[in-house]
Amino acid sequence: MIELLWLLLPVAAASGWWVANRQAAKSGGSTVGSAEYFKGLNYLINDKPDQAIEVLTRMADVDQDTAEIHLALGNLFRRRGEVDRAIHIHGSLIARTHLTVDQRHGAVLELGEDYLRAGLFDRAEALFQELLDQPDYMEVAISRLIYIFQQEKDWCQAIHYCDRLERMGGESKRKETAHFCCELAEAASTRGEGVEAKKWLLDALRRDPGCARANLLLGGFAVQAGDYRAAIEALQAVERQDPGYFPEVIAPLGACFVAVGRPDEWVQYLREVQARDHGGRVTDALAEWLLQRKGEEATVQFLNRELQTYPTLLGLRRLVEIKLARGEGAEYADLQALHAISTQLLNNAARYRCAACGFIVKTLHWCCPSCQQWNTIKPMADLVIGTPR
Template identity: 35%
Template sequence: MDSLGIYFLLLIAVIAGWILGRLSAPKSSTTVQETKDIFADYFVGLNYLLNDEPDEAIDTFIKALEINSDTVETHLALGALLRRRGKVDKAIKVHQALLARPGLDKLFSDSTRLQLAIDYISAGLLDRAERLLKEILEEGSSVKWDALKHLITIYQTEKEWVKAIECSSQLLTSSNHKRDNEIRAAAAHNCCELTEQLLRDNQNAKAKEQIKKAFAFDRKNVRASLLLAQIEQRLGNFKAAIKELVRIRTNNPEFISQVLGPLAECYEQIQNMPEYEKLLTNTLPEEPDVSVVLALSDLVKHRAGDEAAIEFLNNYLTRKPSLTGLVELLKLQIPRADAAVSSNLNLLQQMIDKLVRKKPAYQCNHCGYESRSLYWLCPSCQKWDKIKPILEAGGA
């Protein structure tokens, strides 16, 4: 039944287009004949529709909608509608038919070419889309900013990060997009992609330069800070790495769980674990993430033994109950319990552990996509920086 909607919308579009065309057309002897033709087309289209032949119905309706200066916008809307409903080949036909019309106004011609490029992207014909968008860009047309946005999509899909960054830089020169955080975030992540490539080839200095570029787009980008800390760590600049990791804790506290591992490694390298423990203890009252509690309990265990860690966890869990915290507490308590209780506690710990591991750890705050791993680009809505760690709330 859902697809019926599109045919009725097509019908309305055809009728609206025809009325618009008639209103502006001079009365002539041919008008009556054209009216007859158009209604004949409607009935043929309806017949196809009723016989459940939707493709033929769409073709007939499109044919019935005469292209003239008054119906161009209707055709554009129709093309976009067909594409959204997955009829990309039909959308391409509509837009190509529009472009073939001689004397098409420049503004409409640009809009139509842009729509055709989007059709090509939807159909996976990225080379064709790129050629068309570049043409629009070179002509300096009024839709060039939209063309840049779609070129970024293409280059990101093809992992051509340098080209994607160039397009973002160009787009950010426009007064309308200068403060567009989504474009800035995308450009920063594109720089991070290049940084990761350079790090794989051990080109630390060049990787550091790339991170500077990422920060020029978005200074609060968590991934860029994590990569910078990683580079500093590789270069043996542990204090600089700690500074960058602490910056993440301040600017993006929800990402604290990503910071704890490298932070512990850096403090170990400079042999200053008490300072690390102090940092975590100071973080604890304002930090809702249970990973800080677990890291701290581990530090207490190594410094003062199991008993002290059990006491610390007990105190914390009484105030803020947490399943992950309980698993950790059971791990510490099981070896101390007698054999019968220990076996039951062991079973309980395994069950809770299984339950916790099944839960998603990250969620996209744009489309709701959930996962166990952290993705910087949401695989579902294709937006950067929207996936955040799910903080374990009290009682979870």
């Protein structure tokens, strides 16, 4: 309760003086309102928040201007996580008939925030909908509705309100709406509606030409349909859109080039990418191809050169595996231990990190579970255990 008191004191000092003067002016010097106010404050000091809330709420009947006190008090309770108390205060304000129009709208907004914090999305939605025709509250109401529809996975409604916010001159939501389209495409694909899924993905690229997720999905759908050339075109676009997601397409893209009889073209393309990205997964893919086509010696030479400048766990494990396969004996005991350690590290390592908040996960999420931002979680570069000199 001490923390709340310190937060409230600045409000209390100004509001107490103001309420007392207002009441004195209205009643010829009466200090009833002031006495009630300090009675409520005394309850707070003595850690009796329920009685304080009752007294301060009752003061709204004395003077409509004291509504600001209740709004501030409710906000403080919400910040402390005492959402039930915040709901009680803001709900009591809305029930009053003497509030000004602006005060009521302010109370509706705050009660909507309370319900949002409590996870009561249906109630919050109804309150924010009520504010959509109020110019001073429209933008914040729309942003809250977008959040609610995302949580409820109502992607069409989320797109609608994002577009409405943009038309108002608000911040661009094209990156977010592109992902909402991708969500709708995945749902349509699950239902077996391939044409509908492709329509949503093309809409995603129209909204955000840099949406790598849309091309990842287009490539995946094309592979399922056996259209490997279309898959190659979509998957190669991923590296141009966002190189950070290229590790996600290495395996399916390589398989597509092989399926259309163009393995040499695949290796050439992979070498071009590696000139820009010496990450472990690109190196490992090249090493695998060399092992199959050129043999162990060529692969060992490639890995030795690569690891001297760009040491990676994946490259190290591949090199150890080749050397272990060459023979047996006591001299290989250290290599076996090194292989076990590197494998354990790779199996336990988180593969993805959010560029916005640093959240680390083992599987790809398009919306960060921590900061709720879209397109910020990407494959980690920390498989590289050294830095080039």
